[in-house]
Amino acid sequence: xxxDVAHEAExxxxxxxxxxxxxxxxxxLRNFVFPVSAIFLLWYLLYVLLADYAHxxxxxxxxGNITVGLIFGLLQFVSTFVITGLYVRYANKNLxxxxxxxxxxxxxxxx
Amino acid sequence: xxxxxxxxxxxNPALNITxxxxxVLITLVIVFRASRNSKTAxxxxxxxxxxTGPQNGIAISxxxxxxxxFLGIAGAIxxxxxxxxxxxxxxxxxxxVALLLVAELLRNTGKFTMGDVLAFRMKQRPVRAAAAVSTxxxxxxxxxxxxxxxxxxVALLLxxxxxxxxxxxxxVVGILMIVYVLVGGMKGTTWVQIIKAVLLIAGxxxxxxxxxxxxxxxxxxxxxxxxxxxxxxxxxxxxPGKQYGASGTxxxxxxSLGIALVxxxxxxxxxxxxxxxxxxxKDARKSVxxxxxxxGIFYLFTLVLGYxxxxxVGPQTINGAPGGVNSAAPLLALxxxxxxxxxxxxxxxxxxxxxxVAGLTITASASxxxxxxxxxxxxxxxxxxNAEVKVARIxxxxxxxxxxxGGILANGQxxxxxxxxxxxxxxxxxxxxxxxxxxxxxxxTQGALWSIYGGLTATxxxxxxxxxxxxxxxxxxxxxxxxWFPLQNPGLVSIPLSFFLGWLGxxxxxxxxQDKYAxxxxxxxxxxxxxxxxxx
Numbered sequence: 164x165x166x167d168v169a170h171e172a173e174x175x176x177x178x179x180x181x182x183x184x185x186x187x188x189x190x191x192l193r194n195f196v197f198p199v200s201a202i203f204l205l206w207y208l209l210y211v212l213l214a215d216y217a218h219x220x221x222x223x224x225x226x227g228n229i230t231v232g233l234i235f236g237l238l239q240f241v242s243t244f245v246i247t248g249l250y251v252r253y254a255n256k257n258l259x260x261x262x263x264x265x266x267x268x269x270x271x272x273x274x
Numbered sequence: 275x276x277x278x279x280x281x282x283x284x285x286n287p288a289l290n291i292t293x294x295x296x297x298v299l300i301t302l303v304i305v306f307r308a309s310r311n312s313k314t315a316x317x318x319x320x321x322x323x324x325x326t327g328p329q330n331g332i333a334i335s336x337x338x339x340x341x342x343x344f345l346g347i348a349g350a351i352x353x354x355x356x357x358x359x360x361x362x363x364x365x366x367x368x369x370x371v372a373l374l375l376v377a378e379l380l381r382n383t384g385k386f387t388m389g390d391v392l393a394f395r396m397k398q399r400p401v402r403a404a405a406a407v408s409t410x411x412x413x414x415x416x417x418x419x420x421x422x423x424x425x426x427x428v429a430l431l432l433x434x435x436x437x438x439x440x441x442x443x444x445x446v447v448g449i450l451m452i453v454y455v456l457v458g459g460m461k462g463t464t465w466v467q468i469i470k471a472v473l474l475i476a477g478x479x480x481x482x483x484x485x486x487x488x489x490x491x492x493x494x495x496x497x498x499x500x501x502x503x504x505x506x507x508x509x510x511x512x513x514p515g516k517q518y519g520a521s522g523t524x525x526x527x528x529x530s531l532g533i534a535l536v537x538x539x540x541x542x543x544x545x546x547x548x549x550x551x552x553x554x555x556k557d558a559r560k561s562v563x564x565x566x567x568x569x570g571i572f573y574l575f576t577l578v579l580g581y582x583x584x585x586x587v588g589p590q591t592i593n594g595a596p597g598g599v600n601s602a603a604p605l606l607a608l609x610x611x612x613x614x615x616x617x618x619x620x621x622x623x624x625x626x627x628x629x630x631v632a633g634l635t636i637t638a639s640a641s642x643x644x645x646x647x648x649x650x651x652x653x654x655x656x657x658x659x660n661a662e663v664k665v666a667r668i669x670x671x672x673x674x675x676x677x678x679x680g681g682i683l684a685n686g687q688x689x690x691x692x693x694x695x696x697x698x699x700x701x702x703x704x705x706x707x708x709x710x711x712x713x714x715x716x717x718x719t720q721g722a723l724w725s726i727y728g729g730l731t732a733t734x735x736x737x738x739x740x741x742x743x744x745x746x747x748x749x750x751x752x753x754x755x756x757x758w759f760p761l762q763n764p765g766l767v768s769i770p771l772s773f774f775l776g777w778l779g780x781x782x783x784x785x786x787x788q789d790k791y792a793x794x795x796x797x798x799x800x801x802x803x804x805x806x807x808x809x810x
Binding site for chain 1 (some may be wrong): 356359360363364366367369370373374375394492493494495497498501512514515518519525527528532533536556559562563566567568573574708713719789792793795796799800801802803
């Protein structure tokens with residue numbers, strides 16, 4: 164805990180929080196995670212509701228024994244993998260550089 | 275569930291026990307080696323934060339893929355077809371909540387437990403106590419389900435018929451779990467989970483390729499096989515509705531379950547605690563990516579295994595076998611590779627239970643020692659740093675003893691609702707509080723307490739008065755009926771209620787700690803001052 168105490172003594176958190184750089188980091192994070200979370204939760208909810216209340220549609224055969232429902236289910240896997248990939252790329256490119264810089268500045272100043 | 279005690283026909287109990295004993299021996303050696311460098315609290319709770327992202331990702335999948343995932347989902351697909359598949363989708367999509375909203379911010383802000391994050395900018399003692407109560411509740415329900423499940427599984431695989439014999443096996447599971455946790459701490463537990471995850475995923479992979487090979491790697495032919503074996507209602511396996519489509523209430527129940535599954539995962543304390551075992555938030559992100567890939571692939575395997583069991587073994591044989599639905603995957607292994615593959619898969623299933631219960635025990639003991647003992651009882655002033663770890667170890671012993679006793683008492687009960695209960699509590703009591711405290715500036719102590727206790731109380735009350743506990747032939751208490759809540763899964767009511775209470779409690783209180791809020795937000799987004807890995 165010693166390190167924390169040292170930080171509290173020397174770091175003005177409110178000043179950093181109010182800085183333009185930090186505001187940009189927060190905006191970039193929220194601009195990605197909030198809309199994307201809303202999209203995947205709605206997409207999942209649509210799937211659950213269709214599986215729950217549209218049995219006929221979901222049981223329609225598309226090719227052989229492959230039904231609409233099976234394709235929908237597998238698309239949930241695909242969308243999960245795709246969103247994971249997109250987020251990692253976004254975070255590496257747009258979030259990490261700013262947060263690394265802010266952290267470097269604070270930890271440099273505290274030493 | 276008739277004649278649960280007889281082993282699966284064609285099973286060789288001696289072989290099963292031997293394979294399992296080899297697993298226990300190897301993991302024990304690893305746990306003892308892992309314990310050599312384990313001294314500080316950070317070592318015991320968080321493995322010195324020295325695991326890499328990929329290692330932790332594999333351990334997370336080992337922690338998450340419980341016997342319910344493997345035996346339960348494969349069995350549900352074999353019997354109910356498409357409806358069984360729905361579970362795995364909820365369990366997987368849930369990880370996006372953890373990836374996008376929770377994992378990295380939590381790793382940056384906390385030290386060992388969920389309470390670290392929730393109490394960061396609140397009044398320490400009440401919020402930590404609430405976080406510990408909810409952590410212990412979720413862990414206990416989950417633990418009980420796993421332990422009771424172990425009794426049935428062992429009956430099925432090892433042919434132990436008497437209740438006394440099964441109780442002995444539950445006790446052995448509990449004692450092994452205590453040894454893993456006490457000796458190895460988080461490091462030992464993590465290695466057990468890694469080994470188990472590799473075995474489980476490899477085993478499922480081999481069986482999946484084998485099943486697909488029998489059908490010329492054509493999924494449609496495999497489905498046709500399942501339809502043919504399914505008899506008059508076989509066609510229904512291909513679409514939804516076989517399990518949950520019966521009535522308006524059962525459809526609503528499914529919606530409720532679906533919501534609890536997707537929101538519960540990121541509130542499970544034993545999952546959250548795993549994010550502390552890596553050195554940085556970036557490694558936490560990598561862990562979740564690995565976990566999503568492994569868990570996703572595994573659930574695709576269970577889709578094939580479930581329909582494969584339906585096609586090659588058949589629902590009648592599965593339902594008639596000891597263990598019922600849960601025996602689908604073991605029976606498929608027997609059908610494919612004879613007693614040796616059955617023995618291997620049985621050992622993997624058993625190892626699964628061991629690894630999951632060890633993870634739960636260390637989480638519950640950490641929450642008690644770190645949140646309740648060190649911060650509520652001692653008010654954050656523990657002079658001897660070893661004292662907290664000592665309390666954690668004693669707690670692990672107590673939890674182990676309670677789990678053994680509870681597992682013996684619950685043996686043979688309908689335990690599926692315990693897992694649903696654990697997920698519902700995690701989704702109702704924990705997730706709203708975590709999200710509010712990470713993202714909502716105004717959130718305060720009263721809001722946190724209302725959402726935790728409100729969500730927890732609502733969930734438990736709704737379960738007690740649900741058809742899972744009384745009023746139907748499958749209820750826990752047969753012959754009495756005191757249920758008034760129509761759904762088995764309370765999430766549809768309890769999750770929105772907890773979000774609402776968190777908001778209401780917050781706006782009715784004037785408390786706001788601007789300084790701590792600034793510190794928490796800066797730290798959570800940048801990782802300043804986050805706990806570092808301990809060098810050895």
